[in-house]
Amino acid sequence: MSAFQALGIFLLVFLGTSLLFKLPMAFSMGLTCVAMIVFVGQPSLSLAQTSFASLDSFPFLAIPFFVFAGALMQYSGISTSLVNFIQAFVGRLRGSLGALLVLTSMAFGVLTGSTVATLSSIGKMMVPELVKHGYKKSYASALAAASGFLGILIPPSVPGIFYALAAGQNIAEVWIATAGPAIFIGLGYIIVNFLIHGRNEAKATEPLIFKSFTKNIVKQTKNALPALLMPIIIFGGIYGGAFTPTEAGAVCGVYGIVYYIIKKLRGNKMDRTMWWIAVESAGMTAVIALGAAFSNAGGRMLTRVGVSHALAEFITSNISSPIAFLLLCNLIFLFLGMLIDINASILIMTPLLLPSVIAFGIDPVHFGAIMLVNLCVGYLTPPMAGSIFFICRLCDESFVDVVREAWPFIIVGFLAILATTFIPDLSLRLVHLVG
Numbered sequence: 001m002s003a004f005q006a007l008g009i010f011l012l013v014f015l016g017t018s019l020l021f022k023l024p025m026a027f028s029m030g031l032t033c034v035a036m037i038v039f040v041g042q043p044s045l046s047l048a049q050t051s052f053a054s055l056d057s058f059p060f061l062a063i064p065f066f067v068f069a070g071a072l073m074q075y076s077g078i079s080t081s082l083v084n085f086i087q088a089f090v091g092r093l094r095g096s097l098g099a100l101l102v103l104t105s106m107a108f109g110v111l112t113g114s115t116v117a118t119l120s121s122i123g124k125m126m127v128p129e130l131v132k133h134g135y136k137k138s139y140a141s142a143l144a145a146a147s148g149f150l151g152i153l154i155p156p157s158v159p160g161i162f163y164a165l166a167a168g169q170n171i172a173e174v175w176i177a178t179a180g181p182a183i184f185i186g187l188g189y190i191i192v193n194f195l196i197h198g199r200n201e202a203k204a205t206e207p208l209i210f211k212s213f214t215k216n217i218v219k220q221t222k223n224a225l226p227a228l229l230m231p232i233i234i235f236g237g238i239y240g241g242a243f244t245p246t247e248a249g250a251v252c253g254v255y256g257i258v259y260y261i262i263k264k265l266r267g268n269k270m271d272r273t274m275w276w277i278a279v280e281s282a283g284m285t286a287v288i289a290l291g292a293a294f295s296n297a298g299g300r301m302l303t304r305v306g307v308s309h310a311l312a313e314f315i316t317s318n319i320s321s322p323i324a325f326l327l328l329c330n331l332i333f334l335f336l337g338m339l340i341d342i343n344a345s346i347l348i349m350t351p352l353l354l355p356s357v358i359a360f361g362i363d364p365v366h367f368g369a370i371m372l373v374n375l376c377v378g379y380l381t382p383p384m385a386g387s388i389f390f391i392c393r394l395c396d397e398s399f400v401d402v403v404r405e406a407w408p409f410i411i412v413g414f415l416a417i418l419a420t421t422f423i424p425d426l427s428l429r430l431v432h433l434v435g
Helices: 005-021 025-040 045-055 057-072 080-090 096-113 113-132 137-148 160-165 171-177 179-196 210-239 244-267 274-304 307-319 322-341 342-359 364-380 386-395 399-422 425-434
Strands: none
Touching: 005 025, 005 274, 005 307, 025 045, 025 274, 025 322, 045 274, 045 307, 045 399, 057 096, 057 113, 057 160, 057 210, 057 244, 057 274, 080 096, 080 113, 080 210, 096 137, 096 179, 096 210, 113 137, 113 322, 113 364, 113 386, 137 160, 137 179, 137 210, 137 386, 160 171, 160 274, 160 342, 160 364, 160 399, 171 210, 171 244, 171 364, 171 425, 179 364, 179 399, 179 425, 210 244, 244 274, 274 307, 274 342, 322 342, 322 364, 322 399, 342 364, 364 386, 364 399, 364 425
């Protein structure tokens, strides 16, 4: 059986079970691996060995630590302090509430690194607030859905860890490489929000009193300090040589526990008990780990039957330009982002395309940023539009109405894809500065 026939069987079984039968991604990938064993002749022992080996990794330990730390911060009421902190700076500007939603989603991404967590916390809190101030509910929901994936692009992020492990790159560099595109997208959303809604708002009539303005900023900064310290702990520790990204996750977990206990002792009402948070984090980690194990096994099977080599030969024989190769990759990643899980896409496609990336002289860290931005924008793009489906369930809004309002933000995402692809400094300048 040829390599491309094996690839065809892989895609047919995986997409068939996940899209037609709506099986969870991990189970679809597990069945796909079984199909590869039966029809392609892969050794059955390789499924167990590769699945175990993909989880038997010290850097992988960062994932449960960051998931737990993010959940602790999410349910400790820290989102409210972040909203008040950012509101202190931009509250007087027209379109400030829409900008506030975008900026808070970016800030919350530092704590959770998760689209679902960002939408659950920030979207659920901010969408009703926007509606009270004259925003259409469908538009506010679309803005929240578009801003949710910024939690993945702002470091630390779980998909960034998966790409770094699959490509053999430095985790911190991959994290930082997506920060530039995230800022680009965030600013684009703020501009779009101003053009659509903000410019029609009345200007602030109360005079700006500098003393009161400064006093409020100091007060809200003090309240938000626990949240603002987390990125300093993560990146200060990593680049200061105090600990690795995995150890940074453990430190953040301890920090989250201490923060939760202090708030509890002060008599603050917590949204969830620590036991509930621990159980939810364990469940989320299990889902991620199961998907990662089978996705890694599937990707290794494809590599073992020669798909990676055949694909590299086909690409280098038919595509002579790195630009054409990157455009092709953009289409592939955007399509995958619409259909399947981001982590699965990373673990499957990275081993297949990395030889071609190296052959064309493309920086693997830059390629990682391109992949992550595409997959995130794909998650917002119809027909599947996972983030829009989620926000519609959360806010009880019509999917069609939200999609109609989301197109300006999707276009900003497409522009960010092009900018990330053809302006490498957007991703790599900060990496080089920090490195």
